[in-house]
Amino acid sequence: MRKISQKTIERIIIYRKLLKCFQEAGETQTYSYKIANMLNTKPSQVRRDLMEIGYSGSPAHGYNIEELIKAITKLIDSPNAEPVVIVGVGNLGRAIMDYSNSIDSNLKIIAGFDNNERKVNKVFHGIRVFHIDNLKKILNDNKVKIAIITTNRESAQSVALDLINFGVNGILNFTPAKLNLPSSIIVENIDMLVSLEKVAFFSRNI
Amino acid sequence: MRKISQKTIERIIIYRKLLKCFQEAGETQTYSYKIANMLNTKPSQVRRDLMEIGYSGSPAHGYNIEELIKAITKLIDSPNAEPVVIVGVGNLGRAIMDYSNSIDSNLKIIAGFDNNERKVNKVFHGIRVFHIDNLKKILNDNKVKIAIITTNRESAQSVALDLINFGVNGILNFTPAKLNLPSSIIVENIDMLVSLEKVAFFSRNI
Numbered sequence: 432m433r434k435i436s437q438k439t440i441e442r443i444i445i446y447r448k449l450l451k452c453f454q455e456a457g458e459t460q461t462y463s464y465k466i467a468n469m470l471n472t473k474p475s476q477v478r479r480d481l482m483e484i485g486y487s488g489s490p491a492h493g494y495n496i497e498e499l500i501k502a503i504t505k506l507i508d509s510p511n512a513e514p515v516v517i518v519g520v521g522n523l524g525r526a527i528m529d530y531s532n533s534i535d536s537n538l539k540i541i542a543g544f545d546n547n548e549r550k551v552n553k554v555f556h557g558i559r560v561f562h563i564d565n566l567k568k569i570l571n572d573n574k575v576k577i578a579i580i581t582t583n584r585e586s587a588q589s590v591a592l593d594l595i596n597f598g599v600n601g602i603l604n605f606t607p608a609k610l611n612l613p614s615s616i617i618v619e620n621i622d623m624l625v626s627l628e629k630v631a632f633f634s635r636n637i
Numbered sequence: 638m639r640k641i642s643q644k645t646i647e648r649i650i651i652y653r654k655l656l657k658c659f660q661e662a663g664e665t666q667t668y669s670y671k672i673a674n675m676l677n678t679k680p681s682q683v684r685r686d687l688m689e690i691g692y693s694g695s696p697a698h699g700y701n702i703e704e705l706i707k708a709i710t711k712l713i714d715s716p717n718a719e720p721v722v723i724v725g726v727g728n729l730g731r732a733i734m735d736y737s738n739s740i741d742s743n744l745k746i747i748a749g750f751d752n753n754e755r756k757v758n759k760v761f762h763g764i765r766v767f768h769i770d771n772l773k774k775i776l777n778d779n780k781v782k783i784a785i786i787t788t789n790r791e792s793a794q795s796v797a798l799d800l801i802n803f804g805v806n807g808i809l810n811f812t813p814a815k816l817n818l819p820s821s822i823i824v825e826n827i828d829m830l831v832s833l834e835k836v837a838f839f840s841r842n843i
Contacts, residue, residue, distance in 0.1 A: 526728035576840045601840030617839035619832045626825045633823035634782045634807030
C-alpha cells in the first residue's frame, strides 16, 4: 500500500463517521458531493481520498454505503483488540475513560496511571488506576503501543519519553505542552484552547 | 482585512503557542524554518501565513519573537473579556471548566448548564451550573456568542439549535454528533475517537 498521509487518514475516518450517520438515516447509496457538502470540502477531494484506499464509486449510483464502511473499517481498524493506557487521572482523564467505555471500538483503555496515592488502585468506569511506577511492567506485559496523556503541562514531556522507552509509538496529547519527540513517533495534539480561540476569532469576524 | 481561512487561523494560533515556548526558552529571534521544523510543515507555508497577517521577517535576522507574538495576539484575541458557556456538566464538562480556569485568556466560561437537578446551582471550579431552562436569559443578559457542547451525542443537535436561537454563532462541539447547522455558524468539532483512531492507524503502520 502506498503511504497515506495523516490528513487523508483523518478525513477517511471522518467519512466513515458520516457514512454511519447516513446509514442510520436509512440510506444505502451516497455520492461524493453529498459527503463533501456535509464536510465543507470538494467532491473531487472525497473521490481522490477514497481512490487512495482503492475505492471508486459509480457515476450513476455513487457509493454503496455499507461496502464503503466495510472497506474503511478494514483499512483503519485493528483486527484485534488494541490496548491503550492513559496517564493522568484528573477530570479530563476520567472523562476520557468514561467516553472510551461507551464507544464500540477495538481500542480499549486497559489501565490508568497517576502519581497521586489517593487515586492509585481506584477503579473509574471499569478501568483500574496504577501508580506511575508500574508503567514499565504494565506496558510490557500488555504490549501497549498507544497512550493518552492527560497530565498537567509540566509533566507531559517526561511522561511521553517514558512511554516511548517502554514501547509506545503513538501518543494522543491532551495537554497544552508541545512535545519534542523522535519523528518516528506519531503524536496527535488536542489543544482545546487552540480550537476555542479559533471559534472565538470567527465568531467575532463573521 | 482580507478573509483569512480557518486553516490559516488555526496554524497562526499554533505558531503563537510555539513562539511562547521559544520565548520561555530565552530566545528573542526565530526563523520560518525553525517554526516549520517543529510543526512538520514547510518554511514557505509559515512565511505565507505570517505575510497574510501583514508580517514579514528579515532574511538575515528572521522574526522578532516578541513583536510577532504581539501581532498575532492583536489579530486573534478579543481586546475585552469574552463570555463563553458550556452545556453538559459531566466529567468532560468539568474537566474543561477546570482547564479554562487555569489558563490566561480573555475567553471566560461564565456559566454551565445541565438538566440534572443534582448539578443545578452547584459551583465547579468557580463556575455556577444553571438549569438548561435558563439558557435564553443568561445568554441574552451576557451577550454570549460562544458555547461549548459537552452533552451526550443525542442532545447535541437540539442544544446547538437552541444556542443559535439565543445568539450564539461559534460552537465548540466535543460530542461525536455531526451537527447540521446554518453555514453562518462557526463549528469546531473535537472528536477524540477520530484522533485516537488516527494515532492507532499510524502506530500500526509506522
